[in-house]
Amino acid sequence: MLSSNGYFTKSALIGLVLGQLVSLLITSTGLFSSELSRRGIDAPTSQSFLNYLLLGIIYGAIVLYRRRPIQMKWYYYLILGLVDVEANYLVVKAYQYTSMTSVMLLDCWSIPCVIILTAVFLKMRYQIRKFIGVAICIVGLVLVIFSDVHAGDRAGGRAPVKGDVLVIVGATLYAISNVSEEFVVKSADRIELMAMLGLFGAVVSACQIIIFERTELQSVHWTKNAVAPFLGFAAAMFLFYSTVPVLLKISGSTMLNLSLLTSDMWAILIRAFAYHEEVDCIYYVAFVAVAFGLVIYSSGKKENETTFYVSADDVEGKARDQVTIPDKLEERGAYQALTSEEQL
Numbered sequence: 001m002l003s004s005n006g007y008f009t010k011s012a013l014i015g016l017v018l019g020q021l022v023s024l025l026i027t028s029t030g031l032f033s034s035e036l037s038r039r040g041i042d043a044p045t046s047q048s049f050l051n052y053l054l055l056g057i058i059y060g061a062i063v064l065y066r067r068r069p070i071q072m073k074w075y076y077y078l079i080l081g082l083v084d085v086e087a088n089y090l091v092v093k094a095y096q097y098t099s100m101t102s103v104m105l106l107d108c109w110s111i112p113c114v115i116i117l118t119a120v121f122l123k124m125r126y127q128i129r130k131f132i133g134v135a136i137c138i139v140g141l142v143l144v145i146f147s148d149v150h151a152g153d154r155a156g157g158r159a160p161v162k163g164d165v166l167v168i169v170g171a172t173l174y175a176i177s178n179v180s181e182e183f184v185v186k187s188a189d190r191i192e193l194m195a196m197l198g199l200f201g202a203v204v205s206a207c208q209i210i211i212f213e214r215t216e217l218q219s220v221h222w223t224k225n226a227v228a229p230f231l232g233f234a235a236a237m238f239l240f241y242s243t244v245p246v247l248l249k250i251s252g253s254t255m256l257n258l259s260l261l262t263s264d265m266w267a268i269l270i271r272a273f274a275y276h277e278e279v280d281c282i283y284y285v286a287f288v289a290v291a292f293g294l295v296i297y298s299s300g301k302k303e304n305e306t307t308f309y310v311s312a313d314d315v316e317g318k319a320r321d322q323v324t325i326p327d328k329l330e331e332r333g334a335y336q337a338l339t340s341e342e343q344l
Helices: 008-037 044-066 073-094 099-119 128-155 160-184 189-217 222-275 281-298 312-343
Strands: none
Touching: 008 044, 008 099, 008 222, 044 073, 044 189, 044 222, 044 312, 073 160, 073 189, 073 222, 099 128, 099 160, 099 222, 128 281, 160 189, 189 222, 222 281
């Protein structure tokens, strides 16, 4: 990350800035969800609908402009959209029952799930330190649940344990979505993925809103204070979905994972200072455990990491570099050997 003169390189500085931007965006989604929960608005699918609609319109327009055929079957994107919508639904729903801090910390459960899924389905190999990091993360997650059980309403929710379970299930679906996207982008590209995810995510969300949230939306008194958190959540989610691929291209998944760690600290600081709420000391212990576990997980050789939201061009380029360079060296060696024989 350091240049020869001792300063950060331009790409390293951009990666650091984007990393904190992503961290603040994910924290902002939690903040807006907490605000809606405080106002008694319980419409988690409606919150995510605007994000999917923006993804479908903006990235869909790019896909239409390029006039390229869709590289993946449409029903793959339908399944992916369904999983992603339900993951967002469960995590947003959890804010009705537990604290923002718990949601932010327990959402890290998706990382050990990603390790398991990629190892089983994508045949990824991990160093032993990866599994040690997962174990430490699990310890931190257990501490969060233990704290919520004993803190009760003081933790910021009317049913903390139920909220914790919703987050864990939602994080598991996030992991399935991430691994599926990793598989999809090897055959398609990032723009197509975002466009189709937005399209089918919006369709699934609309159907779910009509069935489950129509009455809730009709009962909401749509004042400026009620609309603002909805729009803020959608904008933060859209920017998050759009920024993560750029960060991965510049700095890789290690920087993404390490940057997202600070979102937990942002959440704690917001809760402690902005809302003047008491934070259980176990939360800080849990944060340190999760952070330490994720640092261990993120360390190690780069080729052993899983990669999220990478484009097909990046995958093909990486594969091309890994294959063609040795081939060129081999061809060069064979050419030199042939030349030597001719000289003899």
